[in-house]
Amino acid sequence: MAVNLIKGQKISLKKDDGSNLVNFCVGANWGAISEKGFFRDKVVPVDLDLSLALFDTNKRLCDIVYFGKKSAPGIFHSGDDLTGDVDGDDGLDNEVISIDLNRVETKVEQIFFVLNSYNQVEFNKIPFASIRLYEGTPTRVSKVFATYNVANDHTFAYKVSMILGKLYKRNNEWKFSAIGEPTSDRKLEDLITISVMKFL
Template sequence: MAVSLVKGQKISLKKESGEKLSAFCVGANWGAISKKGWFGNNKTEAVDLDLSVGIFADQKFVDCVYYGKQAASGIKHSGDDRTGDVGGDDGLDNEVISIALDSLQPEITQLVFVLSSYTHIKFDAIPFASIRLYEGTPSQVRSIFATYNVANDATFAGKEAMILGKLYKHNGEWKFSAIGEPTADSKLEDLLSKSVPKYL
């Protein structure tokens, strides 16, 4: 059964069988905004959220994977989605970062995930915005490990950027911490240089 994450929660990356979760996806899901236009016609407003991950060796910034740089050792981004799901949730995430922990560079100890609204639409106005950790691929969800509901969390009302959480290595074992902190820094470079270091 998937874990519904709450702010500050820490979880071990283990399946119900006790087996370690070493390869998985972190996906962001959201919908385009449907609005009623003149004469009852529906209009669709595109929503462009960006899921990114900062890569750190202890507190030292090493790299970043996002829509503009889609791969690093053990990490791959699915590409930029500039619209969101039109006509309802299609069951797949719009942007996905695939993680293979065993393929990370050995000095890497923290991966910090951030979500930002490129079109500056506030999170509470975006249909079914959510994050999940799951086994599978960007085009196939096999087993959901944990979920984080962004759209229904009042913490993110009026906000357009957040630090989702981080994967961190502790005593040789990888764990996940749900940070869930909105931030005024909406540009990726500002998120990584100003906001994220507070949580390393």
């Protein structure tokens, strides 16, 4: 059963058979805003961006994967979604980052997942927005391990970016820690080089 993540929570990456989860996806799903108009409703696009940042054992930034740089060893980004779901929640993720921990560079010790609103729409104005960690592919979900509801959490009200959580190595084994920290950073660069640095 999927875990509804809360701030500071740590989750196991162990599968039911006792093996470690090494191939999985992190996906973000959100909706466009529908505004009532005089003659017809108006759709306001919501451009959220799911990204990750990789750091080495010396807490140095190794790489960033986002819509503008879609891959790194063991990591692939599905591409940029500029609008969100227009006709309600279709149950599919708008942006997905696929990860194979066995192929991630050995120098990488921490991987941070972040979400930011490119067009500065505040999270509380979005009809729905959630992030989930699951086993499968960008088009097929086998098992959801953890979910994080962003739009319905008052913690994120009036914010345009957040740090979801991080993967980190402990005794050569990967673990996941939920951070759930909202920030006011308006650029991905600031989100990673200023806010994320506080959690290294």
